[in-house]
Amino acid sequence: MTDLSLAPDIRAARKLRPVINVSGTMTALGASIVVPEAVAAVAAILPEFVEINELHKIASPVIARLTGGEAGFVTASCSAGITLAVAGAMTGDDLAAIERLPDATGLKDEVIIQTGQVVSYGAPVDQGIRLAGAKAIYIGQATSCYPYHLDGAINERTAAAVFVVSHHTVQYGLIGLKQFAETCHARGVPVIVDAASEYDLRLFLEQGADVVLYSSHKFLGGPTGGIVAGSKSLVRSAFLQNRGIGRGMKVGKESILGTIAALEAWEKRDHAAIRATESGYLDLWQRTLAGRPGVATALEPDPTHNPLDRLRVTIDPQEAHITAWDLADALASGARPVIVRDHETEHGYFYMDPCNLHPGEAEIVAARLDEELSKARQSNEIIATPYEKRYAARIDKLLQWPD
Numbered sequence: 202m203t204d205l206s207l208a209p210d211i212r213a214a215r216k217l218r219p220v221i222n223v224s225g226t227m228t229a230l231g232a233s234i235v236v237p238e239a240v241a242a243v244a245a246i247l248p249e250f251v252e253i254n255e256l257h258k259i260a261s262p263v264i265a266r267l268t269g270g271e272a273g274f275v276t277a278s279c280s281a282g283i284t285l286a287v288a289g290a291m292t293g294d295d296l297a298a299i300e301r302l303p304d305a306t307g308l309k310d311e312v313i314i315q316t317g318q319v320v321s322y323g324a325p326v327d328q329g330i331r332l333a334g335a336k337a338i339y340i341g342q343a344t345s346c347y348p349y350h351l352d353g354a355i356n357e358r359t360a361a362a363v364f365v366v367s368h369h370t371v372q373y374g375l376i377g378l379k380q381f382a383e384t385c386h387a388r389g390v391p392v393i394v395d396a397a398s399e400y401d402l403r404l405f406l407e408q409g410a411d412v413v414l415y416s417s418h419k420f421l422g423g424p425t426g427g428i429v430a431g432s433k434s435l436v437r438s439a440f441l442q443n444r445g446i447g448r449g450m451k452v453g454k455e456s457i458l459g460t461i462a463a464l465e466a467w468e469k470r471d472h473a474a475i476r477a478t479e480s481g482y483l484d485l486w487q488r489t490l491a492g493r494p495g496v497a498t499a500l501e502p503d504p505t506h507n508p509l510d511r512l513r514v515t516i517d518p519q520e521a522h523i524t525a526w527d528l529a530d531a532l533a534s535g536a537r538p539v540i541v542r543d544h545e546t547e548h549g550y551f552y553m554d555p556c557n558l559h560p561g562e563a564e565i566v567a568a569r570l571d572e573e574l575s576k577a578r579q580s581n582e583i584i585a586t587p588y589e590k591r592y593a594a595r596i597d598k599l600l601q602w603p604d
């Protein structure tokens with residue numbers, strides 16, 4: 202196994218800030234800590250040649266074993282998986298049609314999705330559908346959707362329906378997966394489930410998905426990649442897109458083998474021990490924050506029932522002398538930047554996610570919390586950047602890239 206302790210500090214060498222990730226598996230931060238088994242597999246295969254389609258064939262039974270699907274393959278990302286699975290449902294195994302995409306002339310080209318699930322995971326989920334040349338058909342409203350909406354949208358042009366499982370989606374008032382799949386199947390429509398960030402590798406196929414998609418680089422701790430699993434014929438049709446629009450979503454030998462290694466490691470992982478370690482981190486942070494003026498904490502279970510809790514930190518600016526978002530920004534600055542989960546800071550809170558820490562980092566996080574909260578408390582003025590200004594600054598910065 203690769204001895205990571207001997208690796209040079211590659212971030213320091215490139216002048217990259219040594220961020221500590223208390224945010225979650227974020228693409229913007231490099232996704233996750235890749236497990237040693239996957240690091241070793243990636244390093245071992247990179248200098249060698251392989252017959253790629255043979256390697257893909259080796260991945261299939263491993264993916265099938267873990268997901269309960271009939272077959273599977275690895276692509277560039279879960280996002281790519283959405284596009285390839287949709288394209289496969291449109292073209293089947295017609296190689297000429299596969300080369301014509303995204304021109305969908307003569308093919309079924311409508312793909313149904315509940316409006317309350319049209320989220321952004323960094324890019325819009327429905328763009329993944331449209332990239333295949335399909336039209337996204339939005340059903341229901343943001344916070345309500347009924348089986349009659351679904352049934353009423355299905356017609357002879359319907360190629361597939363996409364169902365998104367994510368904390369980003371509206372969590373009430375929508376059609377659940379079992380009912381969604383029943384309604385689709387009664388009309389012969391396949392169901393593609395985006396479960397990019399979910400721990401349960403079997404549940405969604407059990408609940409009626411025909412194809413399920415996961416990210417290799419999220420909780421699995423694999424290299425960047427996406428896993429497509431499910432019905433053999435649909436998975437094959439999606440795989441064949443590698444001769445068409447899938448080419449730009451190509452995955453290399455290292456990600457295929459690294460994903461296999463991560464899946465095999467996942468089977469052997471001591472999940473209870475990892476949970477216990479994470480609980481220890483949450484406990485440490487909760488103790489660090491206890492009794493501080495204007496700071497309230499609460500443990501919250503993951504909204505989509507992954508086996509994980511996060512610490513919600515609510516800030517009263519009058520007492521703490523800083524807003525939740527200014528505290529998040531202060532923590533993210535300096536020599537040991539700590540990046541918290543700050544999607545909802547306008548409500549006055551952020552979350553701390555314990556899943557992506559190296560040994561010793563939780564203590565640094567605790568020290569940084571103490572440092573920034575003490576500094577704010579000593580400030581005579583309340584540190585309160587207008588929220589809109591913070592938001593606008595992020596977009597401005599993006600538009601300045603690469604400067």
Ligand SMILES: *Cc1c(COP(=O)(O)O)cnc(C)c1O
Pocket residue numbers: 228277278279280281322365366367395396397398415416417426427
């Ligand atoms: C992260 C995520 C994606 C994108 O996954 P990638 O593998 O990074 O492309 C898609 N859908 C959901 C719900 C996600 O959370």
